Amino acid sequence: xxxxxxxxxxxxxxxxxxxxxxxxxxxxxxxxxxxxxxxxxxxxxxxxxxxxxxxxxxxxxxxxxxxxxxxxxxxxxxxxxxxxxxxxxxxxxxxxxxxxxxxxxxxxxxxxxxxxxxxxxxxxxxxxxxxxxxxxxxxxxxxxxxxxxxxxxxxxxxxxxxxxxxxxxxxxxxxxxxxxxxxxxxxxxxxxxxxxxxxxxxxxxxxxxxxxxxxxxxxxxxxxxxxxxxxxxxxxxxxxxxxxxxxxxxxxxxxxxxxxxxxxxxxxxxxxxxxxxxxxxxxxxxxxxxxxxxxxxxxxxxxxxxxxxxxxxxxxxxxxxxxxxxxxxxxxxxxxxxxxxxxxxxxxxxxxxxxxxxxxxxxxxxxxxxxxxxxxxxxxxxxxxxxxxxxxxxxxxxxxxxxxxxxxxxxxxxxxxxxxxxxxxxxxxxxxxxxxxxxxxxxxxxxxxxxxxxxxxxxxxxxxxxxxxxxxxxxxxxxxxxx
RNA sequence: CGCGGGGUAGUGUAAGGGUCAGCAUAAAAGGCCCAUAACCUUUAGGAGCCGGUUCGAGUCCGGCCUCCGCAACCA
Numbered sequence: 001x002x003x004x005x006x007x008x009x010x011x012x013x014x015x016x017x018x019x020x021x022x023x024x025x026x027x028x029x030x031x032x033x034x035x036x037x038x039x040x041x042x043x044x045x046x047x048x049x050x051x052x053x054x055x056x057x058x059x060x061x062x063x064x065x066x067x068x069x070x071x072x073x074x075x076x077x078x079x080x081x082x083x084x085x086x087x088x089x090x091x092x093x094x095x096x097x098x099x100x101x102x103x104x105x106x107x108x109x110x111x112x113x114x115x116x117x118x119x120x121x122x123x124x125x126x127x128x129x130x131x132x133x134x135x136x137x138x139x140x141x142x143x144x145x146x147x148x149x150x151x152x153x154x155x156x157x158x159x160x161x162x163x164x165x166x167x168x169x170x171x172x173x174x175x176x177x178x179x180x181x182x183x184x185x186x187x188x189x190x191x192x193x194x195x196x197x198x199x200x201x202x203x204x205x206x207x208x209x210x211x212x213x214x215x216x217x218x219x220x221x222x223x224x225x226x227x228x229x230x231x232x233x234x235x236x237x238x239x240x241x242x243x244x245x246x247x248x249x250x251x252x253x254x255x256x257x258x259x260x261x262x263x264x265x266x267x268x269x270x271x272x273x274x275x276x277x278x279x280x281x282x283x284x285x286x287x288x289x290x291x292x293x294x295x296x297x298x299x300x301x302x303x304x305x306x307x308x309x310x311x312x313x314x315x316x317x318x319x320x321x322x323x324x325x326x327x328x329x330x331x332x333x334x335x336x337x338x339x340x341x342x343x344x345x346x347x348x349x350x351x352x353x354x355x356x357x358x359x360x361x362x363x364x365x366x367x368x369x370x371x372x373x374x375x376x377x378x379x380x381x382x383x384x385x386x387x388x389x390x391x392x393x394x395x396x397x398x399x400x401x402x403x404x405x406x407x408x409x410x411x412x413x414x415x416x417x418x419x420x421x422x423x424x425x426x427x428x429x430x431x432x433x434x435x436x437x438x439x440x441x442x443x444x445x446x447x448x449x450x451x452x453x454x455x456x457x458x459x460x461x462x463x464x465x466x467x468x469x470x471x472x473x474x475x476x477x478x479x480x481x482x483x
Numbered sequence: 484c485g486c487g488g489g490g491u492a493g494u495g496u497a498a499g500g501g502u503c504a505g506c507a508u509a510a511a512a513g514g515c516c517c518a519u520a521a522c523c524u525u526u527a528g529g530a531g532c533c534g535g536u537u538c539g540a541g542u543c544c545g546g547c548c549u550c551c552g553c554a555a556c557c558a
Contacts, residue, residue: 011558021558052556163554185488189552192487202555226556260558261551269554291551291558299558327507328495334551341494348508352521360518367517404496408506415507418522427517478519 004040005251006032007234009259009267010047010094013073014058019307019325019337020260020292020299021077022084026325027289027403028258029086033451034398036087043251045237047092048074049230051213053205066212070095083310085318085454092237094214094230103236104229105217110278112217116162122202123155159204159222166273167198173272173282180285181268182401183332186261190268198269203228231271235280254283261288287401290334292325307337319453320346320480326452327407343483349411354456355480357414357421361435361442362463362475364426368435371471375436383437386416387444394448407452413445439464439471 008024011017025046032044050070059069070093078091094100111117171194173179174187181187204222207215214229216222232240234257238248259267272282291298294305313321324342327349329335393409417438424434446460456479463476 009558012556014557018558024558049556054556189487193553196486199554205555230556262557264552265554266556289558330496333489335495344494344509347519351519353507356519356521358518360522362518364517408496411507418518419524421517422515422523425515425517480519482519482521 001039001041003251003255004032004035004042005254006035006042006044006256007254007258008046009257009263010049010092010230010233011077012052012054013048013050013070013077014054015301016073016076017080017309018299019294019309019312022080022309023289023292023325023329024258024260025080025086025088026084026322027287027331027401028256029084029088030326030403030451031256031398031401032087033454037447037451043090043238043247044088045090045092045234046086046088047090047233047237048077048094049226049233050074050093050095051229052226053210053212056210056212067095080309083313083318084322087454090237092233094233099242100229100233100236101214103239103241104214104224104232106241107232107235107274107278108217108224108228111161111274114277114279116165116277117159117203118162119157120160120200121155122158122160123153156206156209158202158206159216159219159228160200161203161228161270161274161277163198163201163270163273166276167194169276170194170198170269170272174268179268179272179282182285182287185332186264186268186286186288190264193265193269198273201227201270227266227270227274231266231274253281256285256287257283258287258289261290264288287331289331290329292329293334293336295338296336312342316342316346316483317455317480319456320350322453323350323407326403329404331401331403346480347482350480351482353411353414355478357418358442358460358463358479359475360421361417361438362473364421364431364435365439365464365473366475368432368473371432371436371439373466373469373471375433376440378433379437379440383420383441386413387441391444391448403452410445410448410452413441413448417441417445436471439473 006028008028011021011024028044028046032042036042048070055070056066059066062069064072074093074095080086081088081091092100108117170179171191174181174191174194181190203225204216204219205213205225207221207223210223213223213225216224234254235241235248235252238251239245240248240252257267267286275282293299294307297305299306309321320342324337324345325335328341328345329337390409390413393412394406397403397406397409420434420438420441424431426435426438442460443464446457446464449460450457459476459479463474465472465474
């Protein structure tokens with residue numbers, strides 16, 4: 001059986017999840033369900049990134065210990081599984097000492113054995129208010145924006161990873177598509193960065209300044225930096241570094257890794273560099289999605305436009321939210337959310353489109369009574385061809401991660417079906433064969449829809465049941481009431 | 484002139500030097516009445532701006548305008 005290992009980036013849990021955070025796992029969920037449906041041995045991983053100075057600060061502000069703080073926030077991200085009906089198999093937390101740390105440590109040692117880790121003095125702008133290094137970006141007239149004081153230039157000793165050594169090899173794997181990056185523009189972006197060459201990156205901080213993280217093996221004075229350990233979650237979760245590495249052997253390399261555009265450099269440069277250093281294969285592909293804006297604006301707490309996915313689902317239902325994000329948001333570019341657009345799409349595509357189509361077909365189906373199985377043999381070619389065409393289109397679109405276009409193809413079936421019902425006037429006279437044809441169409445539609453809208457697909461399928469070799473229709477409640 | 488990527492009907496998008504720039508949704512008219520005042524058919528509506536290459540340009544080239552991203556923890 002073919003395996004399919006898919007991962008999302010692990011969100012940094014220094015606040016509760018917002019709507020933009022769910023894109024990763026929603027895309028991954030559709031692909032995972034789709035592959036399962038096709039018989040792949042799927043493993044779908046998500047998790048949470050829980051270390052770092054920012055967590056310490058946020059925890060302190062909330063009056064909690066870092067552990068209490070991440071436990072609380074991580075649980076909220078985890079509960080999105082129910083909220084959005086996600087089908088992940090595993091949720092890894094970087095603060096998990098039993099599952100995550102051993103793999104991280106082994107990975108670190110591999111890099112060390114390769115001679116790619118070395119200590120170096122790092123000089124940077126240190127803001128006392130932040131108790132952390134700041135960048136030029138954080139400054140305003142030479143002062144820290146948040147604290148209005150001049151940062152000090154201080155030096156500290158860090159471990160550095162020799163990323164520069166791997167620029168060429170990473171470039172080669174990307175340009176030859178051995179490591180595929182979607183979409184093309186992101187591929188170009190990273191290639192142009194690689195052409196200029198990568199700099200070595202800091203992989204640790206002094207423990208006295210950062211004690212919430214994984215300690216550097218053999219150097220208790222240092223704590224690993226995020227990418228030195230968070231990225232390793234993709235393999236630590238498979239048991240890399242544990243007594244039993246069979247899962248790792250089976251599933252690595254990842255077939256698809258999904259990230260937001262901000263993560264491109266980490267996943268297309270640092271992570272491949274680390275894997276090369278450790279002698280491990282690179283992922284097969286990287287799918288880079290855009291960001292979500294709300295009413296055309298960047299999501300931000302200060303603007304106050306944060307959309308809580310839980311609230312949205314409560315109001316409109318899981319599949320409606322899934323549909324909006326999958327259909328209205330381009331998988332590769334930034335997309336916008338607004339209640340107005342949401343309701344427009346909901347009424348148009350879900351209530352009037354899919355929901356109404358299902359209702360009218362099931363009604364005529366129910367009225368028609370029982371169906372002779374012999375009708376199946378007389379299914380017209382036209383219908384079967386149409387179904388096959390849509391299936392093929394969905395396959396092709398999903399191979400390229402064009403989830404929105406895949407849904408366009410699915411909706412062609414709805415339009416086709418509606419038109420079929422109208423032109424054949426299925427409600428008039430005895431149209432058993434035609435009704436059967438339409439029910440077949442609907443049944444197939446539900447199957448195609450399953451990875452996208454699992455709950456809705458199930459409701460449809462449940463209404464079409466074969467009992468004792470007879471087809472019986474049980475009309476379900478309205479799928480998507482108009483809003 | 485730092486680098487890179489964009490700007491297609493109100494909205495979301497497709498194609499990509501050569502059939503009326505395709506599709507969906509929102510809008511208008513007719514039809515139907517099985518269905519969630521839903522559905523079907525038809526109509527109207529479009530390439531940021533300015534030049535150039537070409538028999539022919541959303542599509543290639545140049546300039547301008549504009550938006551987005553750009554390695555220390557941000558999906």
